[in-house]
Amino acid sequence: MDEKVLLRLFLKELGEEDNDVSYVDGLAVKIDGFAESWAKLPFHTYADLGWRAVAATLSDLFVKFAVPKALLSSITAPDAQKAREVFDGIREAAAHFGVRYLGGDLNQGREVVVDVAAIGAVPVKIGRRPRAGHVLIAPPLFGYTGLAFVASREGERSPVVAKGIAWLKRPMLDWPKPPPPDCVSASMDSSDGVADVLWTMARGVDIILEKLPAPEEVISEALNLGVEPEEVVLNAGEEYLPIFAVDPRCVPEGYVAFAKVVEGEGKVYYKGEELKYRGWAYFR
Amino acid sequence: MDEKVLLRLFLKELGEEDNDVSYVDGLAVKIDGFAESWAKLPFHTYADLGWRAVAATLSDLFVKFAVPKALLSSITAPDAQKAREVFDGIREAAAHFGVRYLGGDLNQGREVVVDVAAIGAVPVKIGRRPRAGHVLIAPPLFGYTGLAFVASREGERSPVVAKGIAWLKRPMLDWPKPPPPDCVSASMDSSDGVADVLWTMARGVDIILEKLPAPEEVISEALNLGVEPEEVVLNAGEEYLPIFAVDPRCVPEGYVAFAKVVEGEGKVYYKGEELKYRGWAYFR
Numbered sequence: 001m002d003e004k005v006l007l008r009l010f011l012k013e014l015g016e017e018d019n020d021v022s023y024v025d026g027l028a029v030k031i032d033g034f035a036e037s038w039a040k041l042p043f044h045t046y047a048d049l050g051w052r053a054v055a056a057t058l059s060d061l062f063v064k065f066a067v068p069k070a071l072l073s074s075i076t077a078p079d080a081q082k083a084r085e086v087f088d089g090i091r092e093a094a095a096h097f098g099v100r101y102l103g104g105d106l107n108q109g110r111e112v113v114v115d116v117a118a119i120g121a122v123p124v125k126i127g128r129r130p131r132a133g134h135v136l137i138a139p140p141l142f143g144y145t146g147l148a149f150v151a152s153r154e155g156e157r158s159p160v161v162a163k164g165i166a167w168l169k170r171p172m173l174d175w176p177k178p179p180p181p182d183c184v185s186a187s188m189d190s191s192d193g194v195a196d197v198l199w200t201m202a203r204g205v206d207i208i209l210e211k212l213p214a215p216e217e218v219i220s221e222a223l224n225l226g227v228e229p230e231e232v233v234l235n236a237g238e239e240y241l242p243i244f245a246v247d248p249r250c251v252p253e254g255y256v257a258f259a260k261v262v263e264g265e266g267k268v269y270y271k272g273e274e275l276k277y278r279g280w281a282y283f284r
Numbered sequence: 285m286d287e288k289v290l291l292r293l294f295l296k297e298l299g300e301e302d303n304d305v306s307y308v309d310g311l312a313v314k315i316d317g318f319a320e321s322w323a324k325l326p327f328h329t330y331a332d333l334g335w336r337a338v339a340a341t342l343s344d345l346f347v348k349f350a351v352p353k354a355l356l357s358s359i360t361a362p363d364a365q366k367a368r369e370v371f372d373g374i375r376e377a378a379a380h381f382g383v384r385y386l387g388g389d390l391n392q393g394r395e396v397v398v399d400v401a402a403i404g405a406v407p408v409k410i411g412r413r414p415r416a417g418h419v420l421i422a423p424p425l426f427g428y429t430g431l432a433f434v435a436s437r438e439g440e441r442s443p444v445v446a447k448g449i450a451w452l453k454r455p456m457l458d459w460p461k462p463p464p465p466d467c468v469s470a471s472m473d474s475s476d477g478v479a480d481v482l483w484t485m486a487r488g489v490d491i492i493l494e495k496l497p498a499p500e501e502v503i504s505e506a507l508n509l510g511v512e513p514e515e516v517v518l519n520a521g522e523e524y525l526p527i528f529a530v531d532p533r534c535v536p537e538g539y540v541a542f543a544k545v546v547e548g549e550g551k552v553y554y555k556g557e558e559l560k561y562r563g564w565a566y567f568r
Contacts, residue, residue, distance in 0.1 A: 001364050003390050010371055011387045022386035024354045024403065027311075029386065031356040031401050035393025070308045072315040074358070074399040080285050080567040087294055102306035102313065103295045106287050108566035109319025111394050115358040117315050117401040119308065282392035283364040 003282035004196070018200075019127055020060040020188055021120075028066035028122045032057040032191075033074075033115030038282070041168065043152060046082050046112060048169045050075075050089025052238075053116040055171035058097055059189040059240040062173065065181050066120030070100045073116050076109040086114055097173070124181045130245030131185035132205050132264075135257040138243045139176055142194055143218030143229070146236030150227050160221040171240040176254025178242060183250030193237040196279025198259065198268045201245065206264025209234075209275060213258040230270075235277040287566035288480070302484075303411055304344040304472055305404075312350035312406045316341040316475075317358075317399030322566070325452065327436060330366050330396060332453040334359075334373025336522075337400040339455035342381055343473040343524040346457065349465050350404030354384045357400050360393040370398055381457070408465045414529030415469035416489050420543040421535050422527045423460055426478055427502030427513070430520030434511050444505040455524040460538025462526060467534030469545075477521040480563025482543065482552045485529065490548025493518075493559060497542040514554075519561040 001009070011018050021028040033053055040049060054071060061068050073090050077083035083106055094101035099118070130136070148164025151157065157165070178184075188197045198207050212219070214233040222229040244255075251257050268275040285293070295302045305312040317337055324333060338355060345352050357374050361367035367390055378385035383402070414420070432448030435441065441449070462468075472481045482491050496503070498517040506513040528539075535541050552559040 003364075003392070006364055006367065007387070007390050010390075014375065014385055014387055016385075016387050022354070022356065024384070024386070027403070029354065029356055029401075029403065031358045031388045031399070033358045033360070033389055033399070034391050035360045035397070037394045038392050070306070070313065072306065072313055072401060074315045074317045074401075076317070076319045076397050080287075080290055083290065083567075091298065100308070101298055101300075102308070103291070103298055103300050104315045105317055105399070106291050106294075106566065107318050107397075108287070108322050109395065109397055110321045113319065113360050113391075113393055113397040113399075115315070115317070115389070115397075115399040117313075117356060117358075119311070119313065119403060282390065283367075 002284040028120045030060045031117040036112040046085035047089030050086040051093040053114040054093035057116045057118045061120045063187045063189040063242045066122045068099045068120040073104040076107045076113040130261040134245040134261045136259040137255040138213045140213045140256045143214040143233040146232030179250045183246045186245040190239045193279030195234040195277035207268045209259045209270040237280040286568040312404045314344045315401040320396040330369035331373030334370040335377040337398040338377035341400045341402045345404045347471045347473040347526045350406045352383045352404040357388040360391045360397040414545040416547045418529040418545045419541040421539040422497045424497045424540045427498040427517040429522045430516030463534045467530045470529040474523045477563030479518040479561035490551045493543045493554040521564040
């Protein structure tokens, strides 16, 4: 059982909704984290891991229009120095995003594990099931992280790959202004790849992917590196970019409509066939 | 720098209070966790670790009179089976304590790490600095976990040690009814030992420990095993028992006054000397 299947099973057993945030008494709450062994790439510092955990958590809040009130962290580390570096990254990110950081727990362990929890105020509740007739929109900026996963070990790094590395080190969440919430039937941030978002949203509907939400320089760099653009754009993850299902009349500046939601039974199609990519999941 | 010193430094840098919970807009929030390599004893199952993380978090809320609204978890595990077991323990504990469990995050890592976050409603705010003239009270049940740390590896386990092992596996938080909040100047749960609580509370005051808050069977078992009763009662941890600083007229049924708070400059005394025990801290 992979991570996604297991998580859905857990939530079913708990009778809780499968969503990017949980709703409790007018609040949105979220916890997100990872372990060094799976998350730390050679270019990452421990402070980068702290920053990324904050960005990952806030990204989930922001895509639900939640306004963060505070962050808590639990830092596990083999020594005090690494714990200190993770803390610095969390603190820098909290300051950057303007969110109060309350501190949290500190523990010793074999490797660094960072967990960040956040609470936010919510004006609306938005799930993960889009309405048929809606379109999926996103900033057309996918693929940089995918290129960096593929090419970061090469000696010479192109500017496009370098952009992906910077993105993986310190995700900035500088999203264009989201659509009005009343246009939105579903939303998710992409942390495990566009393909994961598409398959997750395709429950009780089908989704037809019409184009890759990526800039031209990403496509040409992928071809240049000899990898499929679809792999890089759809299957990477850690973009922390928003994907909204909206009424087709509600596509704001900075977003492209790249897929449509139709009546169906849970499939994702691309170029007339079932999409072969699934995005990232642990335990697969 | 040990864990406690580092955590205090972090909180100072953040301008946040050093307390068992953080207060945000009428809520108490808390995150607590640990890694398998430091927390799992031979008798622990992974489900026990899940249970314990819940008990550790709720203990902090309860000692501040907070009423928990919900729990979130982040589970890191090397495989899906271990993740499943931790989840089961969290779910059982949440059900036992009657708190909604929202699910959370799931990640792969080298070892099991469990983090549990909770939010609660708070009628009052209580810190960690007791008033001079108050007494420290607690249920006189310390030492069982200390005995289990010392003796759990022996072949033959006495009933007293077995009680400590059960306590370390599934802390029950079956505290006697706490004092009225308006009697209380400070409170902490004991997760890192009575000695840690005493030294933490001794800021701007001195604390005089007058007796060990432990039952007779613990003292005699310690002597029987050839260990100092003070070591077992004061220096163990994971009791998840409450310690309240209260007006001496407010000692409820089930609690004993075991120390007094006097004017001073941050020392803890026992039998006329500075207390040599400090409780548990990582990175020491």
